[in-house]
Amino acid sequence: MARLEINGVTKKFGTTTAVDTFSLDVGDGELVCLLGPSGSGKSTVLRMIGGFETPTGGSIRIDGEEVARLPPEKRPTTMVFQSHALWSHMTVAGNIGFGLKLRRLPKKQIAEKVDQVLELVGLAGYGKRQTNQLSGGQQQRVALARSLVLEPKILLLDEPFASLDQHLRERLREEVRDIQQRLKITALFVTHGQDEALALADRIVVMRDGHIEQIDRPDVLYREP
Numbered sequence: 630m631a632r633l634e635i636n637g638v639t640k641k642f643g644t645t646t647a648v649d650t651f652s653l654d655v656g657d658g659e660l661v662c663l664l665g666p667s668g669s670g671k672s673t674v675l676r677m678i679g680g681f682e683t684p685t686g687g688s689i690r691i692d693g694e695e696v697a698r699l700p701p702e703k704r705p706t707t708m709v710f711q712s713h714a715l716w717s718h719m720t721v722a723g724n725i726g727f728g729l730k731l732r733r734l735p736k737k738q739i740a741e742k743v744d745q746v747l748e749l750v751g752l753a754g755y756g757k758r759q760t761n762q763l764s765g766g767q768q769q770r771v772a773l774a775r776s777l778v779l780e781p782k783i784l785l786l787d788e789p790f791a792s793l794d795q796h797l798r799e800r801l802r803e804e805v806r807d808i809q810q811r812l813k814i815t816a817l818f819v820t821h822g823q824d825e826a827l828a829l830a831d832r833i834v835v836m837r838d839g840h841i842e843q844i845d846r847p848d849v850l851y852r853e854p
């Protein structure tokens with residue numbers, strides 16, 4: 630769990646202002662969706678929280694620490710991407726345990742943690758499989774497991790299910806919601822799908838042209854007329 634404070638953050642790419650004085654506080658264990666059309670700045674916000682982009686101005690703090698000043702290995706976030714996330718030459722367990730190996734955890738501990746997280750994402754017993762033998766949905770579960778196993782303070786998800794069919798997307802979003810609540814992990818989820826945001830979020834941040842158009846709870850934002 631962690632507290633995220635974003636204060637007046639701007640990101641410019643040349644003459645393009647991708648994110649414009651964006652401010653948001655996210656509390657411990659909250660799931661916030663960033664919702665908006667393509668090009669509205671959602672990914673850039675997420676990437677700055679993850680430390681993959683440096684803000685042109687403003688500040689992003691996680692539990693009081695400025696993200697841009699942290700070296701990569703100290704960043705308290707992990708990110709789940711839409712696709713191309715897995716290493717196809719490694720087994721499922723190899724993929725999930727890789728980050729722990731880099732942290733020099735003992736093999737036995739890695740194996741235990743990998744098993745735990747496989748169970749959490751509904752893939753118990755899949756550790757020895759090759760990732761290219763998995764379905765699209767299973768691959769995204771592995772990507773999620775690989776992020777969770779590092780026990781991030783904040784989980785960042787960038788349209789993680791956008792390449793899956795509608796049915797699978799709905800199932801996986803329920804699973805993510807369930808896992809997020811069980812672990813009480815603070816999470817940010819980027820989507821351009823209103824249904825997805827409605828189903829998942831404690832709060833929805835509606836973005837347009839790099840700035841926040843509206844922030845509200847789902848039931849307030851989309852109250853039946």
Ligand code: ADP
Pocket residue numbers: 642645646647665666667668669670671672673674
């Ligand atoms: P979204 O995630 O809502 O689709 P993005 O954050 O990807 O929006 O993009 C916001 C704007 O910033 C877009 O105009 C996009 O083209 C631009 N942009 C994003 N990343 C870069 C980059 N690395 N270089 C140049 N322009 C970028």
Ligand code: ADP
Pocket residue numbers: 667668672
């Ligand atoms: P999204 O699905 O979030 O809109 P995009 O397909 O727009 O993502 O962008 C994918 C990647 O390309 C991101 O890393 C983003 O930063 C980068 N990117 C987006 N727009 C531009 C751009 N105009 N110039 C250079 N890189 C860009």
